[in-house]
Each structure stands twice: as structure tokens, then as C-alpha cells.
Amino acid sequence: MSRIGKKAVPVPAGVNAEVAGQTVNVKGPKGALSFVVHDLVEVTKGDEGIAVKPRDESKQARSLWGMSRTMISNLIVGVSKGFEKKLEINGVGYKAALAGKNLNLSLGYSHDVIYPVPEGITIAVAGQKQDQISISGIDKQRVGQVAAEIREFRGPEPYKGKGVKYAGEKIFRKEGKKK
Template sequence: MSRIGKKPVELPKGVSASLSGQTIEVKGPKGTLSFTATDDVTLAVEGAEIKVTPRGTSKRARQQWGMSRSMVENLVTGVTSGFKKELEIQGVGYRASMQGNVLKLSLGYSHEVNFEVPKGVTVTSPKQTEIVVEGIDPQVVGQVAANIRDWKRPEPYKGKGIRYKGEFVFRKEGKKK
């Protein structure tokens, strides 16, 4: 039995859910998101909550049960409060700034890196060494943050690069004479 799947997903005030077949659409103050569940689970909207139940006792049905419930909960969280990833830049001369819809990164290359921000995501740079990625879809927010981080991953000797806030970078000892 899935402990996660058993719990129904509560719909807060101002959020509505509509079901058509295996696709659930959630509307809230920040926007609209939808998710199509597999045929292994059954979705039901009952009052102010959404219930997910498996359609059998097969291993796949039990796997999809908890995953589908988590996906539905992410829809509700996304349209109410949204998702956020914070990145920090470490290194002498490394900085970031927003100009319109383009994130300009100075990362020690011979040129500035211009990162075009995709639709559905908001990127801000409150300080020169901080980047905040926000949006309603957790997959898109995580992918944009990973794409920004890929421009200069933290290296193990000096720790320079772009890292997630609170990320631990294992440091290596340099050469000895």
C-alpha cells in the first residue's frame, strides 16, 4: 500500500479542478496546469479534494499510484504558490544581471554568456551573485536552473562556479611540492 497515494490532495480556496478521462486540469491564481495519468490509476474529484486509486494490485499500478498523486499535488502547489530554485555564483569576477528577457552571465570566459529565459519562467537576479528561478511548473523550473548551472559547474579545487543554494561541493586538495 502506498502511504503517499492513500492521502487525498486538498484543494485550497480559489483553486478548481476538472477531470476529463484520465486528464486532470487545475486552475488557480497563478495559472492553469494539467496532468494525464496512466490507465493504471483512477482519478476522482470529490468536493474540495482529489483522490487517486490504483486499478488493480499489479506492481506497475502501485508504482503509478504514488507518483500520480505526487504529480497532482505538484499541480495544486504550482497554481497556488509556485516553485522556486535559487542559485549562487562563487568566483572572483563572476556575476549575473538581467536585461529584459536575457540573463547576462560573466563567468570568466572571453565573452559574456547570454541566456534566453523561456516562457512560463521568471528569472531574477537580486544580487550580482544570486539567481532566482520561479514558475508554476516544477519540471520547467528545475530544467532552467540546471541549464543555467551547466554554463559553469562548481569545480572541486577552488569551488568556483554556479551552484544551487546550500549545495555542498566536495573540495579536493591541490598538488603538493
């Protein structure tokens, strides 16, 4: 039994949610999103919110049950509050700047890395040394994907901790050579 899947997803005020067959459409103050639920999972809208339950007791139906409920919950949170990921840049001369619809990253390479900002994603650069990047949007998966792509340009290295890392991420540090 899925502990997460048992709970109905509450729909807050200001958010309009509709269930049409296997498609869940959600509209809110930040935008609109939709999700198509797998056929092994049944979706209904009631007084408590959107309820999800498996159609049978197969292993695949039970594994999709909790995931489907979480995806619907992420839609509702996204259109009402939105999602945000923060990145930090560590290193001498490493910095970020916004140039129109592109993020310009100086990460110690012989050239600057230019990352085009996808549609539906907002990127802000802050910090005194322009070393903090804030990525926000309504789709949790896309926000996380953009953050992972930016981090991939120069991941943090274990000796000095230079590179791009998530805010609050602990980097396992190695000891240097000894004489």
C-alpha cells in the first residue's frame, strides 16, 4: 500500500483543477500545466481534492500509484507557488551574467559558456561577485533539469571546491599531496 498514494491531493483556492479521462489539467495564478496519468491508475476529483488509486493489484500499478499522486501534487504547487533551485559558483574569476535570453558563464575555460534560457524558466544572477544563480519556474522537472545542465558545465572538484554547485550541497573534500 502506498502511504503517499492514499492521500487525496488538496486543491487550494485560486487553483482550478479538472480531470478529463486520464488527463489532469491545472490552472493557477502562475500558469497552466497538464499531466497524463498512466492507464493502470484511476484518477477522480472529489470534495477532498484529486484522488488516485490503482486499477488492480499488480506490481506496476502499485508502483505508479504514488508517483502519479506526487506528479499531480507538483502540478498544483507549481501553478500556485512555483519552484526554485539555487546554484553557487566558487572559484577565482568564476562568475555568471545575463545577456538578453542567454546566461553567460565564465568558468575558467578559454571561452565563456553561453547557455540559452529555455521558455518558461526564469534565471536571476545575484551576489556581490555575481556568483549566485536562481532558477525558477512552474514545472519542477524543467527547473531541476536546467539546474543540472548548468551545474554540468563545471561541477565542483574535490580539492578546492571550485565549480558550480547547488546551494547547501556538501562537497566531499580530499586532502592534497603530502611531502
